[in-house]
Amino acid sequence: MATGSNSLIWFRKGLRIHDNPALEHAAKGSDFLYPVFVIDPHYMEPDVTAFSPGSKRAGLNRIRFLLESLVDLDLSLKRLGSRLLVLKGEPSQVLIRCLKEWSINKLCFEYDTDPYYQALGNQVKSYASAAGIEIFSPVSHTLFNPADIIQKNGGRPPLSYQSFIKLAGEPSWASSPVSNGLSWLPPVGNCSTTEVLSMEELGYHDSEEDERTPFKGGELEALRRLRESLSNKEWVANFEKPKGDPSAFLSPATTVLSPYLKFGCLSSRYFYQCIQGIQRSVKKHTSPPVSLLGQLLWRDFFYTVAFGTPNFDRMKDNRICKQIPWKNDDELLAAWRDGRTGFPWIDAIMVQLHKWGWMHHLARHCVACFLTRGDLFVHWEKGRDVFERLLIDSDWAINNGNWLWLSCSSFFYQYNRIYSPISFGKKYDPNGNYIRHFLPVLKDMPKEYIYEPWTAPLSIQINAKCIIGKDYPKPVVSHDSASKECKQILYEAYELNKKLNGMVSEEDLKNLR
């Protein structure tokens, strides 16, 4: 066991200085502090077989956002007399090597409920505790500790938002301000590591020609965005999620703080306290589930259910997931994924996902419903994989939770309520500006036809320089008949789930197809 006071903070998420209990504990009473981030090949290894640039598990936008966040963290650490040590390799092996080489006697890292990070954390923890190293792993990524809520509920996660809210109550830390950072950090001990790597050094080609995501990573940008979003108190007080316009892209209808919360560039607790401060200063404000505070509670709700549900990320052996005979149609999946369904509203949203790595919540609703129970009847796990790779805010608990929801596999069961791929977007954006931006091939299509260009007479298509079936695809299904068929299969699957009390076998599902 080491004799000096050498600490190591292992950054995974929590890429920030403010409200970072693991960092503060690591700094306290230490002679030397080693702030480490490990570039994990599991997420970062370039993969040429992937359907668009990036690694197998992460698209370019998320990789770039992470690197920007690391550069920003490094700058902040430098301002405090420290710096970020970037290493590459399988994280638990890298960490264990560091603990040995640098004679670490205090290891700090934020607790993470994501199963992949749990497994890594456990490997490192078991080495550290055997070596007599102090371990500090606080819950600071979420508002609540999911384990506490599950315990309060008798060992099972609450399965509705309302029961979650009742159990959760007011967070214990809500009345005292969370820490807004540190003024000094112990120096880094003697070691040789690299600076934050660039996209090119990681093997990625970052083309200047493509439309880039407007969202830049880092704590500095997160706090700037937070200030900007909350500067309009009236907007915060009257926030009602279902009323937001999903087609507003130049000035999105919501905060776009999800990428920053995902990487922990922004503390959800700090965000919560800022909203609470505004709510206390106004006469009237909206309430959960639709309020802005209510959105943060949705995040914690999904974290809690995900943490307490074995096999949460799949249909098989998942006790909260309805068993449904989804189709495995790779052609339909690829058409959806690549924005080639022939439904401009759906395709524009998928193009926004590729280009920006972010879309409005209701836009996500529309494409997830379309892929699964609305039109194509493709397995929700396939859509989940596409989102998981391409979203900058890609989050294991929230993404799986919402796909379960949208496919009517769990939480929400009104399968007769389907988003129309034609009329839903039109309500918000009758001129089709969103479609014209993300699908420039349709930019000259008259507004009467922009949501259903296949109905435009040939002369109009010629004038708009967009021939349907040549320049832009014909619809892959007829929405009316496809949605009727989906509802019928769902009705039969629900009946079977009821009859067999959820114990539906693969054979039973085959018979429904």
Ligand code: FAD
């Ligand atoms: P705001 O409305 O400004 O809300 C503030 C914060 O509250 C968000 O940043 C987010 O952290 C949280 N939040 C808002 N809505 C939800 C919600 N429904 N569930 C959980 N937390 C919420 N969100 C992710 O962060 N990561 C994902 O991987 C993800 N996958 C999704 C997949 C599908 C199919 C759907 C329908 C939704 C998904 N969402 C996901 C939820 C939601 O769409 C995004 O959190 C939201 O659009 C982010 O934009 P915002 O930051 O402007 O949200």
